Amino acid sequence: MLGAAPPSEIVDALVTDALRLLEHLPEQESGGQAANAVGLLALVAGQDVEPAQDSDGSDGRWRIARRTAPDRVVSVADPDARHIHMNRTRHQDGFKGHVSFEPETGLFTAVALTRGSGAGNHEAAVAGDLPDSEDGELTILGDTAYGTGELRERLQADGHTLVIKPPPPRPAIPGGFTIDDFTVDSEAGTVTCPAGHTVTLGRPQASDNRQAQFKARCRGGPLRERCTTSKAGRVLTVHTRSTSCWPPPAAPLRTPPGRRNTGYGDPRSSGPSPGSSPAATAASPTAASSKTTTGSTTGPPPSTCAG
Numbered sequence: 001m002l003g004a005a006p007p008s009e010i011v012d013a014l015v016t017d018a019l020r021l022l023e024h025l026p027e028q029e030s031g032g033q034a035a036n037a038v039g040l041l042a043l044v045a046g047q048d049v050e051p052a053q054d055s056d057g058s059d060g061r062w063r064i065a066r067r068t069a070p071d072r073v074v075s076v077a078d079p080d081a082r083h084i085h086m087n088r089t090r091h092q093d094g095f096k097g098h099v100s101f102e103p104e105t106g107l108f109t110a111v112a113l114t115r116g117s118g119a120g121n122h123e124a125a126v127a128g129d130l131p132d133s134e135d136g137e138l139t140i141l142g143d144t145a146y147g148t149g150e151l152r153e154r155l156q157a158d159g160h161t162l163v164i165k166p167p168p169p170r171p172a173i174p175g176g177f178t179i180d181d182f183t184v185d186s187e188a189g190t191v192t193c194p195a196g197h198t199v200t201l202g203r204p205q206a207s208d209n210r211q212a213q214f215k216a217r218c219r220g221g222p223l224r225e226r227c228t229t230s231k232a233g234r235v236l237t238v239h240t241r242s243t244s245c246w247p248p249p250a251a252p253l254r255t256p257p258g259r260r261n262t263g264y265g266d267p268r269s270s271g272p273s274p275g276s277s278p279a280a281t282a283a284s285p286t287a288a289s290s291k292t293t294t295g296s297t298t299g300p301p302p303s304t305c306a307g
Contacts, residue, residue, distance in 0.1 A: 008063065011049065015062045018045035040079055047072055071117055084116035096121060100130035103141065109134055124148040131160065139163065149239060172234070176226040182212075184238055191236055195223045204240055212236040 018041055025038045047069035052061035072083035074093045085091040098112040110130040114121040123145040131138055137159040147166040155162055169178035183192040191212035192198040199217070201210040218224050218233035228234040 008052070008061075011062050011064060012060055015045055015049050016060045018042075040073070040076055043073055044076060080115055082115050082117045092116065098123065098126045098130065100127070124151040127151055128154045131155070131158070137161070144168065172228050173226060177223070179236065179238070182236060191238065193217070193223075193234070193236075194227070195221050201238065208240045209237050210240060212238065 022038070022042055022045070025041075048065055049062045050065040051057035052063045055061040069083075073079050073081070074083045075081040081094055083091070083093050084096075094116060096114050096116040098114065099108055100110040101108045110133050112126050112130065114126060119125065124147075127142070127146050128151055131140065139161045140155055140163065142162075142164040144165050144167045146164050152162060152164065169180050171178045177194055181194045185191070189201045190198050191201060193214055195217075197214055197217040199212050199214055201212050204210050213233075213235050215233035215235065218228060221227075224233075
């Protein structure tokens with residue numbers, strides 16, 4: 001459009017106007033709703049901008065930051081909406097819908113709506129509450145998003161049978177060794193690598209992870225090139241719930257007497273979602289393992305077993 005200001009000038013004007021308001025608004029006596037509006041204005045005005053090149057912001061020159069602010073608010077009309085992404089190419093704005101359904105009939109048995117971002121809104125963090133409205137013991141189907149140790153322990157403690165595919169172990173080198181190639185002895189607190197070296201697990205960290213540091217033992221080893229690219233040697237990270245994160249492969253689903261099947265996901269899906277459980281999908285054609293979402297979480301689920 002003729003006469004339109006360059007984008008940089010528009011950004012400068014918007015941020016400068018917001019900062020001028022924020023200089024004076026806190027001096028005004030305001031109620032709860034007005035105070036919340038002031039805080040929201042400050043958040044929105046600052047979360048996506050940074051001083052322009054060769055500027056400290058005092059000269060009124062700003063630019064759009066080439067990054068995504070953590071827990072980014074995308075709407076001043078609905079501040080609970082969030083900017084979220086699962087990977088570099090899949091970005092979404094909004095919320096996440098969680099559903100539990102009965103695979104044979106397709107009837108929803110429980111639903112929940114949460115923000116799309118944040119560890120507390122991850123599938124595995126919300127799914128534990130979904131079966132609470134149902135009576136009796138259930139056979140629960142789910143894809144890898146629900147394969148965390150905490151959720152498994154909670155559902156098993158409630159007497160449910162699980163058909164949940166664990167998160168696939170990822171090799172440090174394509175085609176190389178994964179945590180499945182190491183022998184983890186939780187009782188002894190040791191880990192043995194494919195070359196036969198045994199080390200002691202370190203103390204649990206804040207994330208409940210423990211590390212097995214092979215480091216110097218990797219020097220000159222014939223298997224090193226299949227294990228690590230680190231000059232210092234391999235450091236294996238094991239979650240304290242690793243034994244419950246990687247259970248034996250699920251057998252074909254046969255519902256025990258007195259149990260009903262329930263699944264997490266969208267019954268309208270005719271195929272497995274990325275990372276879904278082939279065992280669960282093949283065992284029950286109507287048991288979809290995808291998720292109905294208007295957003296997706298960032299990063300791994302809470303306390304995912306790692307290698």
